[in-house]
Amino acid sequence: MGIKSPLHDIHEKLGAKFTEFAGHYMPLYYTSIKSEHLAVRRSVGLFDVSHMSNVWIEGKDAEKLLTLTTVEDASRIGEYRGQYTAILREDGTIIDDTIFLHLPEKYMLIPNAG
Structure with a gap:
């Protein structure tokens, strides 16, 4: 099991x-x-995604890193809010989709199929 x-x-x-x-x-x-x-x-559904990985992004440039590596301006996402977005390569092509959550002092990134 x-x-x-x-x-x-x-x-x-x-x-x-x-x-x-x-x-x-x-x-x-x-x-x-x-x-x-x-x-x-x-109506609505609730899915248990506790099996998915979490990546913690923290430090003074965490917001900047998310803004540079996704299609989102992380500064516009309020605390305790989340955003579905895409992770990009340097040439702007999509690597994968993801969700990130803005928590106090850090962000939690939930990779797709993590």
Whole structure:
């Protein structure tokens, strides 16, 4: 069995069907994949992404680094706010998409498929 999510016991209590993915034991669905797909399209869904990596960016030039390496002006993202963005190569082509969160004194970068 893989690594369990911090939310594993809650998922289990709610009747989740589990699968192993990249060394993690995680919920796949509760009722059926189709019914959950439709529920998310019609209303809202919550996804446990605790298996994804986190990269911490901190220091006096953290904001500058994010602005230089993504398509976002990090200075416009308020504290405790997040932004979906793309990471760029030096020539401006896209390496990958990502999400970053502005936390006090640092940023948390959540790589795609991390």
